[in-house]
Amino acid sequence: MKRRPAQPREGQGEAWPGSRAVAEFLARQLESRRLSPRTCATYGRSLRGFARWKDSDGGWDGDWSRLTARDLRDFVIERQATHDRRSVHNQVSAVRAFLTDLRERGGIDGTPAAGLVLPKLPKSLPKFLTEAQAEQLLDADAGAGSPGAATEAARDQAVLEMLYGAGLRVSELCGLKGGDVDLASGLVRVTGKGAKERDVPAGAAAMDALRAYWALRGAPARGAPVFLAARGGALHPRAVQLMLKRRLAAAGLPADLTPHKLRHSCATHLLSGGADLRLVQEQLGHASLSTTQIYTHLTVQRLREVRRKAHPRA
Numbered sequence: 436m437k438r439r440p441a442q443p444r445e446g447q448g449e450a451w452p453g454s455r456a457v458a459e460f461l462a463r464q465l466e467s468r469r470l471s472p473r474t475c476a477t478y479g480r481s482l483r484g485f486a487r488w489k490d491s492d493g494g495w496d497g498d499w500s501r502l503t504a505r506d507l508r509d510f511v512i513e514r515q516a517t518h519d520r521r522s523v524h525n526q527v528s529a530v531r532a533f534l535t536d537l538r539e540r541g542g543i544d545g546t547p548a549a550g551l552v553l554p555k556l557p558k559s560l561p562k563f564l565t566e567a568q569a570e571q572l573l574d575a576d577a578g579a580g581s582p583g584a585a586t587e588a589a590r591d592q593a594v595l596e597m598l599y600g601a602g603l604r605v606s607e608l609c610g611l612k613g614g615d616v617d618l619a620s621g622l623v624r625v626t627g628k629g630a631k632e633r634d635v636p637a638g639a640a641a642m643d644a645l646r647a648y649w650a651l652r653g654a655p656a657r658g659a660p661v662f663l664a665a666r667g668g669a670l671h672p673r674a675v676q677l678m679l680k681r682r683l684a685a686a687g688l689p690a691d692l693t694p695h696k697l698r699h700s701c702a703t704h705l706l707s708g709g710a711d712l713r714l715v716q717e718q719l720g721h722a723s724l725s726t727t728q729i730y731t732h733l734t735v736q737r738l739r740e741v742r743r744k745a746h747p748r749a
Contacts, residue, residue: 452490452497456542457482460533468630471606481529485510499537504547511553520554527553563699566707568688569599573640575686586651590662591678593644594670598694600638601625602701602719605672605694609662613655618642627720635718702730 461479464470470478488510489495489502507530514523527548534546564572573595597608607625615624616637623637645661655661660669675694683690698719705715716727 451483451486452495453486453499454483454497456497456499456537457486457533460536463536468626471628473606477525478529478532481526482533484526485530488513499534500543502534502543502547504549504551507547507551511551515554524553527551562692562696563703564688564692564696566704568686569697569700569704572682572686572688573599575682586648587665589644589648589651590670591682593641593648594662594675594678595682595697596641596644597623597637598675598697599701600641601635602698602705603635604698604720605675607720608694609660609670609672609675611661612657613659613661614657616642616645616661618646625720628722631720633717633720635720699730702727706730 457479461470461475464478465472465475486495486497489506490497495501507527510530511523511527514526518526531546531548531551534543534548537543538546573592594608597603598605601623603623603625604627607627610626611623617623621636621638621642622634624632624634626632649655652663655663662670664670664674672694679692679694679697680690683692702715702719705718706712712727712731713724715730716724719727721727
C-alpha cells in the first residue's frame, strides 16, 4: 500500500501525470454539456488528487491503461483514513466517469473500477421548509426603495417563487433564457443535468412574480437571461445564495437554509399534497425514481408526527 502523499497544490495549468488525458476528457464534457463547469472543476480536482496519489513514489508515468483494481482499492482504503465517506464517494465517482469515457473511446479495454466496493454512506434526509415557513419566507419584506432597488426586489421575489414553485436547481434557474418561460401556460423549459431538457409547471405565483419583475426591467429577448445581475449579464448562483441569506434573516428563519432546500421543500410539499411520485420525479428531473423516493420518507415521518399529536390512541 502506498504512503500518503503531500497535499497537492490548487494551482491551475500545472502538468501532472495523466493530466493531458484528463484535460481532454473535461473539455469533451463541457463541449457536450454532459457536465456543468462546476462539476468539471470538481472532477478535475479529484482526478488530479488521484493522479498525485498514484505518483506519490514517483513511479507512475501517467498511463491510465496501466491502472488496476488493486490501485483503486488501495486508494479507497487510504482515503477513508483522512476523508469522510461522501468525499471518498465523490472522488471515486470522478475516477469512474473518466475511466468509463476512456473505455468508450478505446483508450482502455475495461475499467478497473468495475466491481469496486465503497463504504456505505450514512442515510440522511434532506432538510426542507415547512409550508408555514415557506409562506413566511415568500412574504418577507424584500426592502424595495429606489426604482433600482424595486427592480432588484421584484427579481428576488421571482427567483424565490421559481425555486420553490418549480423545484429548480439554482444552476437551472440561472441558466433560464428568454423563450424558456411561457407565462400563459405557466410552464418553464429547463435544461438540467446532462443537458437534458424538461418542461415543468412553476405555478401561478411564480408567473405573477415574473410578470411584476419584467414590468420593471422589460421582458428578456429570446436567448437573453431571464434573471439579470445588478451589473447586467446572467444572475450567478452565488448571488442567489447571498440573496436568500438576506431574505431568511428578514423572515426570521434559520440562516443555514440554501436554494437547494427550496427544491427539497417543493418536492416534499407536492408529495404531502398527494402528488404522484413519478410526476414529482419528472418535475425535479431525476434520472432515477429511487432518487425521488427519499422524499417519501419525509412525508411518512411527517405523518407519524402529526398522528402522534392528533390521534387519540397514538
